[in-house]
Amino acid sequence: MDFRLADTFTDALARLPAQEQKAVKVSVMDLQLDPSAPGLQMHRITASKDPNFWSARVNRDIRLILHKTGASLLVAYVDHHDAAYAWAERRQIETHPRTGAVQIVEVRERVEAAQPDLARWWTPEETTLPMAAEAPARFLFDGLEDEALLGVGVPEEWLTPVRRTVEDDFFELAEHLPREAAEALLEYASTGRLEAPEPAFVEADPFEHPDARRRFVTIDSADELAAALDAPWDRWSIFLHPSQRAVVERRYGGPARATGSAGTGKTVVALHRAARALRSDAEARVLLTTFSEPLARHLEAKLEVLLAQHRGAAGRVTVASFEAVAVELYELAFGHRPRLARPDQVEAALALASAEVGLSGFSQRFLAVEWEQVIDPRQVTSAEAYAVVPRLGRKTRLGARQREALWPVFERTRARLEGQGLMTAPMLFNALADRFEAHADKPFSHVVVDEAQDLGVAELRLMRAIAPSDGPDRLFFAGDLGQRIFQQPFSWRELGVDLRGRSSTLKVNYRTSQQIREAADALLPPSVRDVDGEEADRRGTISAFEGPAPAISLFASERDEQARVGRFIREGLDQGLAPEQIGVFVRSPRELPRARAAAAEAGIEVIEISGDRTEAEGRVSIGVMHLAKGLEFRWVAVMACDDDVLPSPERVDAVVDPADLDDVYETERHLLYVACTRARDRLLVTGLGPGSEFLEDLVRSLR
Numbered sequence: 001m002d003f004r005l006a007d008t009f010t011d012a013l014a015r016l017p018a019q020e021q022k023a024v025k026v027s028v029m030d031l032q033l034d035p036s037a038p039g040l041q042m043h044r045i046t047a048s049k050d051p052n053f054w055s056a057r058v059n060r061d062i063r064l065i066l067h068k069t070g071a072s073l074l075v076a077y078v079d080h081h082d083a084a085y086a087w088a089e090r091r092q093i094e095t096h097p098r099t100g101a102v103q104i105v106e107v108r109e110r111v112e113a114a115q116p117d118l119a120r121w122w123t124p125e126e127t128t129l130p131m132a133a134e135a136p137a138r139f140l141f142d143g144l145e146d147e148a149l150l151g152v153g154v155p156e157e158w159l160t161p162v163r164r165t166v167e168d169d170f171f172e173l174a175e176h177l178p179r180e181a182a183e184a185l186l187e188y189a190s191t192g193r194l195e196a197p198e199p200a201f202v203e204a205d206p207f208e209h210p211d212a213r214r215r216f217v218t219i220d221s222a223d224e225l226a227a228a229l230d231a232p233w234d235r236w237s238i239f240l241h242p243s244q245r246a247v248v249e250r251r252y253g254g255p256a257r258a259t260g261s262a263g264t265g266k267t268v269v270a271l272h273r274a275a276r277a278l279r280s281d282a283e284a285r286v287l288l289t290t291f292s293e294p295l296a297r298h299l300e301a302k303l304e305v306l307l308a309q310h311r312g313a314a315g316r317v318t319v320a321s322f323e324a325v326a327v328e329l330y331e332l333a334f335g336h337r338p339r340l341a342r343p344d345q346v347e348a349a350l351a352l353a354s355a356e357v358g359l360s361g362f363s364q365r366f367l368a369v370e371w372e373q374v375i376d377p378r379q380v381t382s383a384e385a386y387a388v389v390p391r392l393g394r395k396t397r398l399g400a401r402q403r404e405a406l407w408p409v410f411e412r413t414r415a416r417l418e419g420q421g422l423m424t425a426p427m428l429f430n431a432l433a434d435r436f437e438a439h440a441d442k443p444f445s446h447v448v449v450d451e452a453q454d455l456g457v458a459e460l461r462l463m464r465a466i467a468p469s470d471g472p473d474r475l476f477f478a479g480d481l482g483q484r485i486f487q488q489p490f491s492w493r494e495l496g497v498d499l500r501g502r503s504s505t506l507k508v509n510y511r512t513s514q515q516i517r518e519a520a521d522a523l524l525p526p527s528v529r530d531v532d533g534e535e536a537d538r539r540g541t542i543s544a545f546e547g548p549a550p551a552i553s554l555f556a557s558e559r560d561e562q563a564r565v566g567r568f569i570r571e572g573l574d575q576g577l578a579p580e581q582i583g584v585f586v587r588s589p590r591e592l593p594r595a596r597a598a599a600a601e602a603g604i605e606v607i608e609i610s611g612d613r614t615e616a617e618g619r620v621s622i623g624v625m626h627l628a629k630g631l632e633f634r635w636v637a638v639m640a641c642d643d644d645v646l647p648s649p650e651r652v653d654a655v656v657d658p659a660d661l662d663d664v665y666e667t668e669r670h671l672l673y674v675a676c677t678r679a680r681d682r683l684l685v686t687g688l689g690p691g692s693e694f695l696e697d698l699v700r701s702l703r
């Protein structure tokens with residue numbers, strides 16, 4: 001007999017107090033060992049339309065709800081006695097006649113009995129369209145055939161309510177529908193496209209249908225059960241969206257990538273891929289890497305959840321930032337720690353070299369950009385190499401003469417840094433890439449990279465060099481081109497990382513409400529292509545839940561702005577949020593005092609997000625937008641979006657190549673997008689009037 005858990009059970013378990021959770025876990029473990037479990041005093045729930053629902057006694061008050069058939073025992077729910085019975089009486093578990101997926105379906109009569117006002121959904125003749133003052137309401141799905149609605153998993157009994165849904169009712173209705181149906185309808189409501197039905201899943205076990213697997217998990221061992229019961233609040237660790245699962249389970253013959261807008265679960269997919277490599281291959285040595293150490297620590301904590309019952313696996317995985325892993329590998333390979341040059345040391349070396357050579361006609365700024373974007377990452381180490389290096393995307397053309405004149409400056413700069421025993425980060429990555437490219441013996445069997453949009457040329461070379469180039473699933477990248485804030489675009493294919501046919505886009509946003517996501521998406525083009533022509537398309541993305549629209553306010557003075565953000569923070573705290581569930585972001589350190597002042601207005605302590613820490617109990621997190629990446633908060637305020645703050649005037653002024661201006665604008669937009677998409681439930685964007693030009697797109701999306 002198959003033993004299964006439903007997400008409705010793990011969600012309900014997560015809501016119980018710790019003591020009761022413990023008792024429930026013991027009962028569920030007993031049940032797995034012996035499905036007849038006489039100690040649990042099972043009773044059929046006769047008031048349910050579904051004859052297979054049973055209750056099982058955990059203690060005097062708590063009841064498990066089980067769904068038993070000849071072939072399957074499903075733990076469906078848990079709650080206090082009356083609430084548990086009411087849950088089962090209101091539902092039935094059935095295989096959808098068209099899709100073939102098992103669903104938990106709410107029974108019409110019970111819904112009507114519990115919420116009489118919803119009876120209107122089934123009485124179309126009485127449903128009249130409410131008259132709105134501005135836009136007249138309309139039935140959202142009136143034009144769809146039954147067959148189309150059934151094809152996306154709408155239960156038969158719910159066809160009428162779906163047909164009669166008006167916009168204001170939609171999210172309430174969606175709560176009652178299986179997720180696959182709600183998502184398909186939401187996509188239809190926002191794009192006018194209804195996904196084509198999959199061929200029905202007739203032969204196989206209906207619990208194995210991809211839509212069933214997002215809510216039911218089959219448990220094969222006591223270890224698996226313990227892992228699921230230990231972290232019931234980490235839904236992502238067990239229940240994946242079919243599009244996530246497809247990427248997690250696919251066997252890739254070459255490097256592969258998952259893209260998707262912020263919050264679609266790219267990190268979740270990266271974590272599952274790393275865990276899968278570790279579990280499926282006892283010899284695997286996996287690198288899971290991302291762009292900063294705090295994010296690496298977040299990944300590590302989450303990976304622990306996935307590997308809770310695979311103790312041996314933990315010793316075979318390294319979780320570290322791009323730079324930290326490079327430093328560690330360098331030490332192992334060369335026997336000493338690299339000393340990394342600070343930006344001011346590089347600038348000083350360039351200035352000295354330029355003076356020594358007597359270079360004229362090129363600004364200091366030009367030299368710095370040429371070094372940062374061409375010479376250093378592309379490891380140009382000779383005049384001959386510089387003469388032919390492609391200066392991708394640079395609009396300032398450099399003829400042979402000019403390159404000849406410039407080369408001695410870069411040569412001396414490199415020599416000076418080396419003489420001081422210093423390396424830049426790209427030098428470090430390239431030195432290691434050279435070393436490992438030449439060796440058949442690689443430090444890792446699998447490399448999984450999160451935040452891959454911010455890999456530079458040298459980092460990508462390194463990632464490619466430290467895992468074998470043959471064999472499946474060696475290199476996996478998760479990233480969103482719309483969140484690129486550090487690196488210039490370049491061709492991955494030119495570096496031997498060809499993603500053609502192995503790039504997938506995730507479309508369901510689990511983090512951010514529909515309203516916040518729609519506003520933030522307005523900051524970016526709907527679809528972008530990378531240098532190699534691979535498309536990342538944000539169209540058709542939907543959020544798993546809805547909430548209030550974001551608020552955008554401009555003020556005449558910083559004091560007024562701070563008072564508004566202070567009230568926002570206080571409101572969150574008064575509504576029961578923990579301070580660490582609130583984040584406040586600004587463009588640069590110069591604006592941080594404004595965030596501090598706002599928190600002071602709310603009478604709450606802050607922690608400043610840094611390279612080492614992102615949150616602290618009892619404190620609101622404040623930080624610059626660059627460090628917002630990968631984080632999430634229930635409520636977010638993005639402050640100081642003034643017209644002379646965003647885009648950063650320093651960056652705009654420093655542009656020497658006209659091509660860079662577009663890139664500065666693009667990455668400044670990305671920063672605002674990253675900051676806004678950290679919000680789960682509420683977003684407030686503020687600034688001094690007239691405000692950043694980027695706010696116009698946000699405002700337009702709210703009209």
Ligand SMILES: Nc1ncnc2c1ncn2[C@@H]1O[C@H](COP(=O)(O)OP(=O)(O)OP(=O)(O)O)[C@@H](O)[C@H]1O
Pocket residue numbers: 235236239240241244260261262263264265266267268269480483509510511629630631632677
């Ligand atoms: N299948 C799932 N079930 C439940 N929650 C999920 C699922 N997938 C993702 N989430 C949750 O959604 C949120 C966003 O996921 P994640 O951080 O993986 O997204 P992302 O695409 O990497 O975001 P970003 O681009 O902003 O870094 C997280 O809180 C995560 O736990």
